[in-house]
Amino acid sequence: MNKDLFLQAAPILQEIQDNGYEAYYVGGAVRDYLMDRPIHDIDITTSASPDEIEGIFTNTIPIGKEHGTINVVYNHENYEVTTFRAEGEYEDHRRPSEVIFVRDLYKDVERRDFTINAIAMDNQFNIKDYFNGYSDIQNKLIKTVGNPYERFNEDALRILRGLRFKSQLRFEIDSDAYKAMQEKIADTEYLSIERIIIELRKLLEGTDASIVYPLLNELQFFKYVPFFKSFNTSAIEIKDPIKLELLIAIMSFKQSSNISLSMLKISNDSKKKIQKYITLFNKLPDIKTKKALKVFVYDYGISTLSYILDMKDTLAANQIELGHPLIFNIESIDEINQNLIIRQRSDMMVNGKDILESLNQKGGPWLKDVLRNIECAIINQEIPNQKSEIINWVKTHVEI
Numbered sequence: 001m002n003k004d005l006f007l008q009a010a011p012i013l014q015e016i017q018d019n020g021y022e023a024y025y026v027g028g029a030v031r032d033y034l035m036d037r038p039i040h041d042i043d044i045t046t047s048a049s050p051d052e053i054e055g056i057f058t059n060t061i062p063i064g065k066e067h068g069t070i071n072v073v074y075n076h077e078n079y080e081v082t083t084f085r086a087e088g089e090y091e092d093h094r095r096p097s098e099v100i101f102v103r104d105l106y107k108d109v110e111r112r113d114f115t116i117n118a119i120a121m122d123n124q125f126n127i128k129d130y131f132n133g134y135s136d137i138q139n140k141l142i143k144t145v146g147n148p149y150e151r152f153n154e155d156a157l158r159i160l161r162g163l164r165f166k167s168q169l170r171f172e173i174d175s176d177a178y179k180a181m182q183e184k185i186a187d188t189e190y191l192s193i194e195r196i197i198i199e200l201r202k203l204l205e206g207t208d209a210s211i212v213y214p215l216l217n218e219l220q221f222f223k224y225v226p227f228f229k230s231f232n233t234s235a236i237e238i239k240d241p242i243k244l245e246l247l248i249a250i251m252s253f254k255q256s257s258n259i260s261l262s263m264l265k266i267s268n269d270s271k272k273k274i275q276k277y278i279t280l281f282n283k284l285p286d287i288k289t290k291k292a293l294k295v296f297v298y299d300y301g302i303s304t305l306s307y308i309l310d311m312k313d314t315l316a317a318n319q320i321e322l323g324h325p326l327i328f329n330i331e332s333i334d335e336i337n338q339n340l341i342i343r344q345r346s347d348m349m350v351n352g353k354d355i356l357e358s359l360n361q362k363g364g365p366w367l368k369d370v371l372r373n374i375e376c377a378i379i380n381q382e383i384p385n386q387k388s389e390i391i392n393w394v395k396t397h398v399e400i
């Protein structure tokens with residue numbers, strides 16, 4: 001089991017204890033450690049108040065002080081140290097705005113979502129497991145801390161988180177919890193789209209996404225989610241873990257809809273990726289020759305194309321066919337990529353201004369087409385990437 005990250009953080013726990021308070025590792029890191037899975041970030045929970053933590057350590061950042069979280073910078077690493085909290089009243093099935101700091105670990109773990117996430121561990125690697133999370137880990141079971149109806153009623157995101165953990169950890173959902181999910185699923189309507197997207201991404205990228213995605217449909221989850229509610233999500237099939245952007249592109253490509261991506265509040269980068277996949281699907285049927293593949297590799301790049309190839313089972317399940325395997329295969333794409341004469345527009349030895357000057361013309365929509373034709377001709381090695389040669393080619397080939 002990989003103890004490295006815990007050992008690196010151990011002096012922080014020790015320091016807190018030396019000052020007379022309790023401190024534990026908690027949450028995903030403890031769960032993943034006990035499962036012998038890779039650990040990413042370590043969360044520390046403590047009986048010390050945020051002010052007391054700031055008093056103990058010299059280098060701190062109050063990133064979420066009102067919620068009890070102080071970042072402690074130690075050996076150039078950031079550690080989130082959060083004061084034991086009990087949660088106040090829930091409103092609208094979302095997380096409460098009010099935060100109550102407490103001195104009792106039990107109260108803190110009692111408000112956590114699942115038993116597997118409610119295990120605390122001290123710097124001697126002793127666990128405090130009030131809700132038998134360790135036995136649920138061994139039985140591969142996702143069970144809420146306490147009554148699932150109440151816990152999902154308090155915060156409907158837990159429904160999606162439970163499904164996300166099933167996908168990532170390949171666990172089963174306890175049958176009472178699943179029944180409660182069925183009953184409370186409509187409350188996901190109250191959640192912010194940002195919180196949904198964070199969990200949905202993790203769910204879709206989880207090992208068992210192909211099993212959990214149909215459960216989302218069975219629960220009719222997407223009915224309550226902006227954007228997705230406009231699609232027949234049951235008609236889409238997932239064969240492997242998938243990036244959110246690719247799933248959205250498949251849906252949009254298969255079931256054209258006018259609904260705007262802006263409802264999802266995802267980054268512009270994500271939106272661009274989705275558009276890129278959609279144009280790619282539209283062009284795929286035209287990739288019948290090596291020559292066509294060259295420009296395709298230039299336009300979409302090897303990382304996107306190799307990802308698309310990795311996802312061919314899911315694409316095929318949704319009737320999106322890749323080109324013939326003799327043409328569209330990773331070896332050909334790799335070879336073309338290594339030998340590309342230019343990789344981007346700016347690698348061309350001429351720009352729009354050069355063209356206008358050489359033809360003595362004013363700009364217009366035609367210029368875009370000319371630049372694209374030059375670009376393709378260079379990629380296909382019909383003209384060398386040299387200014388004088390390109391200008392000559394333009395003069396003989398372009399009619400305005």
Ligand code: ATP
Nearest residue numbers: 026027028029043111112113114117118155157158
């Ligand atoms: P990951 O490995 O993906 O980070 P995680 O279990 O650490 O998984 P986080 O979202 O980082 O998940 O949350 C940290 C911990 O906070 C959880 O393990 C759980 O104890 C608690 N938690 C997070 N979200 C909720 C919630 N909505 N309701 C109750 N407890 C929660």
Ligand code: MG
Nearest residue numbers: 027028029041
């Ligand atoms: Mg975490």
